[in-house]
Amino acid sequence: MNARSRRLCVALVASLLSVPALAWAQNPETVTQFVGSSDLDAMKYRHLWLAYGVIWLLIMAFVARTARRQSELKKDLDLLSSRVDDMEKNRE
Amino acid sequence: MNVRLALTALATIGVVAGHWLAFDFAPVEAQMGVVQKIFYFHVPSAMACYAGFIACCIGSLAYLWTRKGRWDALALAGAELGLIFGLIVLITGPLWARPAWGVWWKWEPRLTSMALLVLMFSAYWVLHTFGGSGEGVRRFAAALAVFATPNIYFVHVAVEKWKGMHPEIQNKGSGGLSPDMRTAFVVCMVVLLLLFGLLLEQRYRMHLQSRLVAALRRRIHRIGGDA
Secondary structure (H helix, E strand, O other): OOHHHHHHHHHHHHHHHHHHHHHHOOOOOOOOOOOOOOHHHHHHHHHHHHHHHHHHHHHHHHHHHHHHHHHHHHHHHHHHHHHHHHHHHHHO | OOHHHHHHHHHHHHHHHHHHHHHHHOOOEOOOEHHHHHHHHHHHHHHHHHHHHHHHHHHHHHHHHHOOHHHHHHHHHHHHHHHHHHHHHHHHHHHHHHHHHOOOOOOOHHHHHHHHHHHHHHHHHHHHHHOOOOHHHHHHHHHHHHHHOOHHHHHHHHHHHHOOOOOOOOOOOOOOOOHHHHHHHHHHHHHHHHHHHHHHHHHHHHHHHHHHHHHHHHHHHHHOOOO
C-alpha cells in the first residue's frame, strides 16, 4: 500500500470512527421508562443504519482493493524495471 | 502543501460534517420519518454514478479518436466508480422504499431505467475486464460505453416524463427542501463528488501502472527473458 493510499484509508477510517463519537457526544434526556416503538418506526431506523453501512462498506472495500492492487503493481514495476536494466546491460 | 493531501483532508472533514448535518442538523421529514435521511447520500451517490459513466464516455470517445491507452484507462476507471456508486443507489433505494412505499422494488420508470443503465455499464466492465487484451475488444467496449451513456438522460427525466412513485424534490413546482435540509444536502453532494474525484484519480493511476507493467513484461519477452 503506497503512502497516498494509506493516507486515504486512514482518513476514511478516522471519519467513520468519528460518526459514533459525534453521536455519543449528544446529551440525551434522562429516560424514566422504556416504550416500544411501532414496527414501522423500528424498520425505518434499521434500514437507515443498513443503508449507511452499505454505502461506507462498499466505498471502503473499493479503496482497500485499489490500494492493495496499487501496492502489488508498484512491486511488479520495480522488479521488472530492474530486470530490464540488467538484461540490457548483459546484452551490451 | 500537497494538493491531493489537502483534498483528502477536506474530504475527510466533509464526510464527518456531512453525517452530522444529515443526522443531527437536518430535521426529520414529516411524512417518511428518519428513513428519509438516506436521501443525503443516496442522491449524491446517483450523481457520482452519472459522473463516473460520463467520465467513461469521455474516455471512450477520446480513445476511439486517438487510440491512446490513457483514455481507455480513464474510461475503465470511470465505469468502475460509476458501477460502485450505481450499486450504492440500487441498494439504498430499496432500503428507503420498503418503509416508505411498503415494497422493496417497483417497476416504475426511474428505478427501471437506473437498473438498465447499471446493467449496460456492467456489460462494458465485463467485456473490458474479461474480453482479453486485444485492441478490438477495447474499441468494442468503448463503443458500448458511448451508446450506453445517453441513457443517463432518460434516467434523469424519467419521473418528469413518465411519472411514477419516485420522489422528485428538485423539480420546478415541487415543494423542494427546507433550508436546513438543503444545507445538509449541498454539503453531502460536494463531499461525495470530491471523494469521487479522488477515487477516480487513484483508480486511473492504477490502470496506467497496470499498462506499464504489461508493457515491461512484453519488453522482457522480446529481449528473451522470462517475465
